[in-house]
Amino acid sequence: MMVPAVLLLLGALTAVAAPRLLGRADWTDREPVLALWAWQCMVASVLLCCALSMTLSAAAAWQGLRGHVFGTAPRAVVEAYAFGTTGPWAATTAVALACGGLWSAAMLVREVVRARARRRLRRVELLVRAPRLPGEEPGGERLVVLESERPDAWWLRGAPPRLVVTTAALRRLKGRQLDAVLAHEQGHAQARHDWLLHCSAALADGFPRVPVFAAFRDEMHRLVELSADDMASRRFGRLTTALALVELNEDRGVFGPCPTPQAHVPQRVHRLLTPPDRLTAARRLRLTAAASLVPVIPVLVALVPGLRALG
Known part of the structure; x- marks a missing residue:
């Protein structure tokens, strides 16, 4: 039975080719x-x-599990997979891949637990720095203003969610720039970008030697910011959003010659000030359909012997 080996080969090819194909694509920044x-x-x-x-592989190695997987399948379908010709590698492959799946789940749980712990700590600090006023509803959504010399704004998830902005940001942001910053943070929350970041970080941390997972994590951090920038610019304009980014980050050295953790900010500002042309609707539809078909290929490969037997 060669189907498990073919699937592993297909997965390896996808893991190698995906970062290269998407890294060379000229439309990713245009359509985040x-x-x-x-x-x-x-x-x-x-x-x-x-x-x-x-x-x-597990179905080939263990008869009992095979009955659960192919319990309602015709006999011809089961015979098409030629489980009797498998060697001792089937059990080893199944156990190794199962361990990889459990490790991935463990890394995701660890990432979520750590994120919740960080969020809980920030909420405690926020309550100390901005205590709830008398008569304020404890479950109501609110905008929290913090006294700080550093211009900053962020969305704090939880129950209830909080939009936090510092007094320095209020002094520096002019006109509708504050609205653009808040729309940017709300865009992150509405699109649930935090879950994309959690999943990508869990895979990259769990399998650091797999290039596609490291590239996935890096691109998620970049693309979610571009996506949120577009959400804000559609409501308040690209110039307003770009100026808000400059005001919030110009004291952090991100626009200087030395690289910083926020080195992507100048590229974001340049993208807002010189917006690239969007793809046509037809091309967006084609790319969406092509991307959606990629996960279908492994399913078709796994079903090929059974479909041949039925056909």
Whole structure:
């Protein structure tokens, strides 16, 4: 039975080719939402290859599990997979891939627990620095203003969510720039970008030697910011959003010659001031369809013997 091996080979090829193909694409910065979807489809395809290979390998190694997987399948379909010709590698492959799946789940749980701990600590600090006023509803959504010399604004998830802005940001942001910053943060919350960051970080930390997962994490951090920039600029204009980014970050050295952790900010400002032309609707539709079909390929590969037997 060669299907599990073919699936593993397909997953490896996708893991190698995906970062190169998407890294060379000229449309990712122009359509960050579409690029986010394409990256998710590529990674989902790799994970599906591993999951399907594990399932078929386990079915080949253990008769009892095979009955659960192919319990309602015709006898011809089961025979088409030629489980009797498998060697001792089937059990080893199934166990190795199962361990990889459990490790991925553990890394995701760890990432979520750490994020919640950080958020809980920030909420405690926020309550100390900005205590609830008498008569204020404890469950109501509110904008919190913090006394600080550093211009900053962020969205703090939780129950209830909080929009936090510092007094320095209020002094520096003029006109509708503050509205653009808040719209940017709300865009992150509405699109649930935090879950994309959690999943990408869990995969990259759990499998640091797999290039597609490291590239996935890096691109998620970049593309979610571009996506949120576009959400804000559609409501308040590209110039207003770009000026707000400059006001919030010019004292952090991000516009100087030395690289900083926020080195992507100048590129974001340049993109807002010189917006690239969007793709046509037809091309966006084609790219969306092509990306959506990528995770379908492993499923078709896994079903080929059964479909041949039925056909």
